[in-house]
Amino acid sequence: MVATVWIALALVSVVPAEVIRDFYHVAGHTWEPIKQWHNTHHKAFRKDLTMVSFEAFSKAQWCNDVPESLVMGAIGAIAATGAGMAFGWVSTWTLWLGVIYSLGFGVAAIARSQNRMMWTDLTHEPGPLTDNPARWFVNRTYHWRHHFDSGNAYYCGTLTAVDKILGTALSLQGKTVAVTGASGTLGRALLKALKVAGARPIALTTSANVDFGPRIPVHQWQPGQEHELQSKLANVDILIINHGINEAGERSPEAIAKAYEVNTMSAWRLMETFLDTVTLSKHRALKEVWVNTSEAEVQPAFSPLYEMSKRAIGDIITLRRLDAPCVIRKLVLGPFKSNLNPVGVMDANFVARGIVELAKRDFRDIIVTINPLTYVTFPLKEVSKSLYFRMFSKGKRSPHGSKASNPIGLK
Numbered sequence: 001m002v003a004t005v006w007i008a009l010a011l012v013s014v015v016p017a018e019v020i021r022d023f024y025h026v027a028g029h030t031w032e033p034i035k036q037w038h039n040t041h042h043k044a045f046r047k048d049l050t051m052v053s054f055e056a057f058s059k060a061q062w063c064n065d066v067p068e069s070l071v072m073g074a075i076g077a078i079a080a081t082g083a084g085m086a087f088g089w090v091s092t093w094t095l096w097l098g099v100i101y102s103l104g105f106g107v108a109a110i111a112r113s114q115n116r117m118m119w120t121d122l123t124h125e126p127g128p129l130t131d132n133p134a135r136w137f138v139n140r141t142y143h144w145r146h147h148f149d150s151g152n153a154y155y156c157g158t159l160t161a162v163d164k165i166l167g168t169a170l171s172l173q174g175k176t177v178a179v180t181g182a183s184g185t186l187g188r189a190l191l192k193a194l195k196v197a198g199a200r201p202i203a204l205t206t207s208a209n210v211d212f213g214p215r216i217p218v219h220q221w222q223p224g225q226e227h228e229l230q231s232k233l234a235n236v237d238i239l240i241i242n243h244g245i246n247e248a249g250e251r252s253p254e255a256i257a258k259a260y261e262v263n264t265m266s267a268w269r270l271m272e273t274f275l276d277t278v279t280l281s282k283h284r285a286l287k288e289v290w291v292n293t294s295e296a297e298v299q300p301a302f303s304p305l306y307e308m309s310k311r312a313i314g315d316i317i318t319l320r321r322l323d324a325p326c327v328i329r330k331l332v333l334g335p336f337k338s339n340l341n342p343v344g345v346m347d348a349n350f351v352a353r354g355i356v357e358l359a360k361r362d363f364r365d366i367i368v369t370i371n372p373l374t375y376v377t378f379p380l381k382e383v384s385k386s387l388y389f390r391m392f393s394k395g396k397r398s399p400h401g402s403k404a405s406n407p408i409g410l411k
């Protein structure tokens with residue numbers, strides 16, 4: 001028990017050190033005096049994370065990694081000294097542990113500059129990306145995006161908390177984002193919010209002759225013909241599946257078929273068509289699907305067919321994202337005023353801005369609602385269902401049987 005408490009306290013000591021590292025990294029991109037030092041780090045790697053040359057790599061260790069560790073150690077030592085003088089030295093041992101932890105990175109960086117202890121550079125291990133970007137801890141795919149997606153995002157080195165706070169855990173800058181249900185109320189609001197966030201939105205619509213304004217490419221599609229979009233989706237970074245209908249008050253066989261066809265089956269087929277376009281290693285890092293399932297997954301919508309069809313697509317996503325080749329987010333929205341829900345209370349533009357802000361903080365389940373219960377019931381439902389699905393279903397294995405060795409064979 002005592003040992004557990006000590007280990008927990010020791011772990012806590014690394015958090016301030018990691019926060020200092022992340023802000024030093026932000027400074028490396030924004031503060032002129034250290035920009036060129038940090039730049040040596042960016043110049044050292046190719047897109048497959050192999051070294052440009054050992055000389056460039058070694059230089060980056062001395063110009064970036066060693067100073068970073070010294071800054072982490074120095075700020076930690078100043079804080080520990082101040083705390084020691086104020087509260088007594090015994091109470092500051094965890095801070096000193098943080099200092100030792102920080103300086104340890106400097107020692108590893110010096111060793112790497114001599115071609116030793118290369119295994120210590122976990123986030124720059126060369127080779128294809130084998131995992132999706134992780135949520136709480138920085139993995140190779142998460143960090144790859146800092147090098148090759150946007151240098152102005154993904155600053156974190158070990159824990160992702162600082163990026164979540166800064167809104168730099170997902171960059172939309174320059175990303176091609178296709179939105180279904182584009183002519184609808186939320187569809188239009190999303191196109192606007194995405195543009196403001198620096199993305200290049202594309203409208204996917206089932207309607208003919210709709211004007212989306214200048215510089216928004218438009219592609220038509222119909223449920224049942226999702227596959228025809230594949231070549232278009234190959235060039236899309238993020239697909240937002242947003243279309244939906246509400247067969248309120250209906251229970252005829254035709255209404256059941258229509259609700260499931262539009263809200264569940266076409267959304268699922270579209271998602272699978274998009275996932276088939278994840279063919280390159282970099283797609284693991286760059287491609288995403290967001291699916292608008294609605295808070296009807298856990299709350300009554302006073303429309304049985306709407307709830308049933310939205311819960312079905314919600315469950316399919318929970319199941320599929322256990323081993324999907326890229327990130328899949330859910331949009332879990334409360335009532336907003338639209339053609340589908342004329343009595344909704346929220347404004348669609350507010351909802352769209354909320355979605356974008358939460359996505360930039362890497363929320364995988366983006367909840368925007370005025371119903372406080374959803375913030376409790378949805379995560380509980382999602383975690384328990386996901387656990388249940390994991391226990392009683394199996395994912396596809398790679399031909400070599402190993403999950404870590406590029407399970408979907410990305411090039």
Ligand SMILES: NC(=O)c1ccc[n+]([C@@H]2O[C@H](COP(=O)([O-])OP(=O)(O)OC[C@H]3O[C@@H](n4cnc5c(N)ncnc54)[C@H](OP(=O)(O)O)[C@@H]3O)[C@@H](O)[C@H]2O)c1
Nearest residue numbers: 181182183184185186205206207243244294335336338340
């Ligand atoms: N409003 C709410 O309170 C609320 C709450 C939670 C979640 N949602 C969800 O948010 C999404 C957007 O809804 P909204 O409120 O903005 O409604 P909306 O204004 O009615 O927009 C829905 C859009 O879906 C597309 N659509 C309609 N019928 C279709 C069909 N048969 N097949 C394929 N696409 C069809 C249409 O866009 P195109 O003509 O461009 O194809 C339509 O404009 C829906 O998935 C909805 O379930 C809404």
